[in-house]
Amino acid sequence: MKGYDLCDIHKKSISCICKTDSKLCCEMCLKEKHENCDTVDSISEETCEPTHNPRMEIPRLQSEARLLIAWLSSIETDVNKNIESIPARLDDYRNALVKLFDSEAQKVTERANGMKSSTLKEIKKKRKYFEDLIEKSEQAKPLLINMTKCGTTSQKHIAQCRIQEFINGLQSLTDIDIVSLHMELKLPKQIAFHSELLPVRVEAPGTRPLQLFQIGALELKQNGNEEKVPFYSGLDFLPDGRLVTVDNQNSECLIYNEKLMKVGSYQLSYHPQSVVVVSEEEVAITSAGGKRINFLRVSKSKEITSVRTCTVETKYVSICLKDDKNFVVGAVDHTRPVRIVSLSGEEKDFSTNFLNKKYPIGTSACTYIRNTDKVALTDNSNHTVYIYDTTTHTRVDIKDKQIREPRGVAVGPFDCIFVCSQGTDRIVQISPLGKNVASYKIDMMMPYSICFSKDKTRLAISNSAGEGRKLQLFKVVI
Incomplete structure (x- = not known):
């Protein structure tokens, strides 16, 4: 074993693993640091379940380390140039x-x-x-x-x-x-x-908290034309800066300008769940009440028209773009909670093994990080965010006291994942490697849906509270 079976500190045989701190321990480690930890398991061949493939994981780690070395070299060059000038x-x-x-x-x-x-x-x-x-x-x-x-x-x-x-x-x-x-x-x-x-604080990519400044807020109230109080279950930005929302309660698609003034609406024949912008003038909407994905055209002249409907075999809620030809969607009550659907409606699965758990409507959401081929999945009942690497087929579980009943999720600056924590009324920022970077207290109860503009300079959030439903717009400062 060449010392790999010995404790790094005491150089004694490893006998346990502390899952609370993710540390290998010898008997002295247990007495000194881990006696009060919740989960300490004995190591044996029977309890060993391989989760990491060294042939794939080590090259990935080396690749990320080399990228960070290159990044540090670029910082070193910039510092020297700055001082010389x-x-x-x-x-x-x-x-x-x-x-x-x-x-x-x-x-x-x-x-x-x-x-x-x-x-x-x-x-x-x-x-x-x-x-x-x-x-x-x-x-x-x-x-x-x-x-x-x-x-x-x-x-x-x-x-x-x-x-x-x-x-x-x-x-x-x-x-x-x-x-x-x-x-x-x-x-x-x-x-x-x-x-x-002035001295500049240099931080590793993905570990820098953002600054959020509220620039708009809209109280969602029932008007004379609506049967119920609006509930915006899906949000996304058009490339020109307009915000697309879908009202689950009143079966409507609405468009807002940069001042959160309504500039367009379209009555739907179903209860929408989520929305994603496909192109400059096209959006796709999911409906858990029916196995279909509907496409609307949102023209720059504020006109909204139905384009087409794709019939699918599974009910989907959350939806985001994987690439120019495919969506990543969150399935309802399905053993494969995250799937791939093409723009023409063809369905297939990731090769990654997701947890075999079925999620009812409103208990989970997913998003996709293009640059690293990772999927983020929220588990509302387990208070957990999972990050799946579809290349190495590994998984990182994120649990934190700030993350309670997570729901909506979106990819923001630095490829960080931003999660709506309904139980703490916060937005939590998680790095692509699974580190909790920051949490932001917002002026709304039970945040539900979240999206970033294409240039990552604006953020929109809506909530699902029974009273005090809102739509808020924030300026993002990196």
């Missing part, structure tokens, strides 16, 4: 600073003169107001004294109100808003803090 860039910044300072000085002077003019004008206006107040109150003083002393009840009330008016006018002095002439002189930010001169 700093002296010349500093000269450029010095010249730019002088020009910007002169320009900024002129702007400050112009603003100061403008503020001076407006402030003096306001002072003159307020001074005149209080001079008039003094004059009018002096004129009214004898009359108000007599009304208060000798007047009728109503005259006395009027006198008191008039006095209060003068008091209010005087108190308005505290409300004068005179602009201060104090001005801070600051260097322009692009000179004072130039990003190219």
